[in-house]
Amino acid sequence: MASATASQKTETPAASSSVATCEERDLAVRWTGRMSLTARILAVNVFALAMLAGSFVYLDSYRWRLSDDRVAQFETDSQIIAVAITAVPGPMRAALSVRLGQVGDVRLRAYGPDGTKLHDSWAVGPPTYELRDPRTEPWQKHVARFLDRGFDRIVGAPNFAPFVEPEVDRAGAWDEVSRVIAGSKVESRIREAPDRTPVISTALPIPGRPGEVLLVTGSARDITRGVRAERSMLALVVAGVVLCSVLLSLFLARTIARPLRRLARAAVRVRLGRARDVVMPRLPGRRDEIGMLARALADMSQALSRRIDAVEAFAADVTHELKNPLASLRSAVDSLERVKDPVLQDRLIHVIRDDVVRLDRLITDVADISRLDGELGRARFERIDLGPLIEGLLEARETRGANGDVRVAFARPYVETAVVMGDGSRLARMIANLVDNAVSFSPPGGLVKVGAVRVGPEEGEGDVRITVDDEGPGVPPAQREAIFRRFYSSRADDDSFGRHSGLGLAIARAVAEGHDGRIEVSERGQGRPGARFVVTLPAAPRLAGEPA
Template sequence: MVRGIVLPTTVDTLKPDASIAEQEESPLVWSARWSLTTRILAVNILAVALLAGGFYYLDTYRSRLVDTRIEVMTDQLALLDSALEAARPDQRDRLIAEFTAATESRLRFYAADGRLLSDSFATGPATYTLRDPNLQAWQRDAARAMDRGIDWIVGAPSYPDFREPAIDRAAAWPEVIEAQQRGKVAARFRYAPERTPLLSAAALLDLDTQQVMLMTLNARDITRTVRAERFRLAVVVAMVLITSILLSLFLARTIVQPLRRLARAAVRVRLGRAREVVVPRLPSRRDEIGTLARALSDMTQALRQRIDAGEHFAADVTHELKNPIASVRSAIEGLGRVGNHEQRAQLLAIADEDVRRLDRLVNDISEASRVDAQLSRTLFEPIDVGMMIESMLAARQARIDADMPHPRLAFARPRKGTTLVMGDGHRLERAIDNVIDNAISFSPAAGLVCIAATRLGDEVHVRVDDDGPGIEPAQREAIFRRFHSERPPGEAFGRHSGLGLAIARTIIEGHNGTISAKDRDDGRSGASLLITLPAHENGTTDS
């Protein structure tokens, strides 16, 4: 048998699927041991954690509030200094009292030697009160504990606690000493006992006298503002966290549970319980999980069919081999008991015929068992079916004995390049040759076997018509089964294994094609076998 005609082409030949290693995604490293539910929760909680990063922003927001308030205090001290210089001595106390009342601050004045010259709390009412945390409700303790926790999480700078000096002198205030030494406004941030910001700023009043003015302020409003924003953010984060966890659990339920059902079914199939396992198809799901379920179900069904086919094939092989083996045994046993030369020759002829039949059976069985595996590893190439059939018929004609009667073969050759398909030329030749052999075996010696190859749309059709008795509608599917034994009248028993058309169907279906039997289109007696293959679009169409 000649090889199929392989045409040159400018495109790459069709290759089998990429290797598994190429199709695998990058391996999971840090989450390889995590369950799918844990991964979903981790990803969603990570998103919430990013939202919780707003607490870092609030720490920056508080720092900006403190810096802004210190700048305002610095400007206020400069304005007060100017106002005190312009005021009469008898107006100074009233000006200081109005200033402290308006700014809710405390003013102290120190001499060059560090003595306290005056204190607005001594000359007027106190504008703020440092509260004792031990006398406050537990809610305040909880709020302060939360403040410390958030400050620790965000890495906020640590500020000293404020303690009112037992002896109020300039040396007790580092900002006063700094203002005297540098001649500039110096400021400090401290925490009051109840953990509210206590801001202080010192300014030098007169370079000659070295008197310093100290302004202190308990900025409770900064704490209230920051706590309120933190509370709002915490409520948002809590709501998002709860929602994210619920959605994660819902998502895990909709993904993980069906995957577990599929995994359990697959394990049962692997353990050899395929027949009693029903792989869920999840028909209501239209997502990837549903696609996977239906693919696994179809794969399981295909696996069952292949197992059944293998079992049936083994049983059929055993049955087909038994008859010729029994005949050979009977002939050999008879040789020992028969002394007549003619009878011995007859028994030897029977044994020879049975051995030849066994040889045909073994060859065809070997071919039938290998064809699936070989097709899965074959690299398909562009094949011109018309040229391939023409070469096949020429080689067949050269082998025919001219003295023996045989049906004539007629081939309607298509235009070159119009019947291109992707395939394995050797296998396609075997399939078409088996179909032609079947047509010849059913046609009378003076009959005509017509072969045609045409291109119809995106398909290539190969039709083989014979002059035989035709095929009953009920038998048109059975003829493609293995070891189908319905043969034409008068044919010697055992000349055909019954595997030719079964092998042809396997090869054609391995090329994504179909093969079927029907009556001839011209109404004449006989059968018509039609092979349909996908056309190859990238070939040339030379006439």
């Protein structure tokens, strides 16, 4: 038997445990581990929306830009007004201030060096803006101001001083006027009316009139309206996006979490032992990972159900097969005590011996086929040259006389041509079972031919084909699949009693499939009687320098 460097078919338990631990660590979720999938989807989408909602902060900078621009415009207009008032004769100044106040929606006041008020455009003309009382406004305005205060707290906007008309209107009542009198060129302030409307006031000296100061005040209601309009538009956009995001999150949760929940419930029922009652959803309409998982779990559930059925059927078959030799053995033992005839005693002892051999063979085969799948899954596969393996097997059979008067011929292949990757002991058991079966069905003086040859393309891996031909009655087409079932036998009831358990061909098929191969039975062909068993196994990769 030729062998090269061993390659293990499956991982060791320690390696499998290490790989599983790494996979669990890669797939683990840490701080979200206790959250449901639906909650995570909603949390991720809401977090993204929260970032979008942060654009409300932009409105604060937008308002400050509007305020700065408005103050700069107010100072420019105030300087123009001061120059215009200085340029006209004294009797015309009152009328001009009223006209300029109406055009700019502002209130003009002039203060003398001693702080007394010299002129007021509202004293000689109508008011140019209105300071509204919040108590007289509709509820919508209260809601708007409540939202204004809330957003101001969120963005940390500074609070403006309240705008209150002084009871005694003198220069000292206005901080900006006092600073101009003290020598400042232009001073501006922003105050807040009771209805949260910004009121801008600008004080500057009147040219050509030393000590006199002009105070221009005006309502910047358009700033509040603009900010509220932008905020409303942004709020509508955010609300729409939030609604769409929540709906999409619920849709994702429905299409992801709901089927996963159904699969989990079905898997739990399978674990609790109700596999036959469980219909695992296959989700045939889904071509995504959830559909793949559903179909994989459904196939696994069906395979598990078939395995359970097979185990139960196998247990029933084993029980049935054990009852026959046990009943015969019990009857022979009971009769042995009563029989005094030595000839009959010898016959009973022979029956007991045959029953013991049959039980031993049956128990050995049952134990072998029971652990075969597990052992092949853990086996360390090696390069096996089937030529020497089969030759040694047949020589051992010939030495112990296992073939009886049946001849066995082997067409040995060239060395290192019929090479497979496998477990040598299991492959030997498979071939021995096939030869046993062929010998048992061959007539006295018959010939069993065994062959092994590499087939397939000259380049590439190809297959190795093992054939076992006998000269027995053959296998009818209707039984060619059934003969590989456990405990199936087409022999006469009295044929080779005690020698055959009905598991030999089942073991041979299990070994072949455990090596990724297959086993079939057919006629010998060319009008010759008998059956041909063909085992096809994947050929081992060729080594460097090995002849094709």
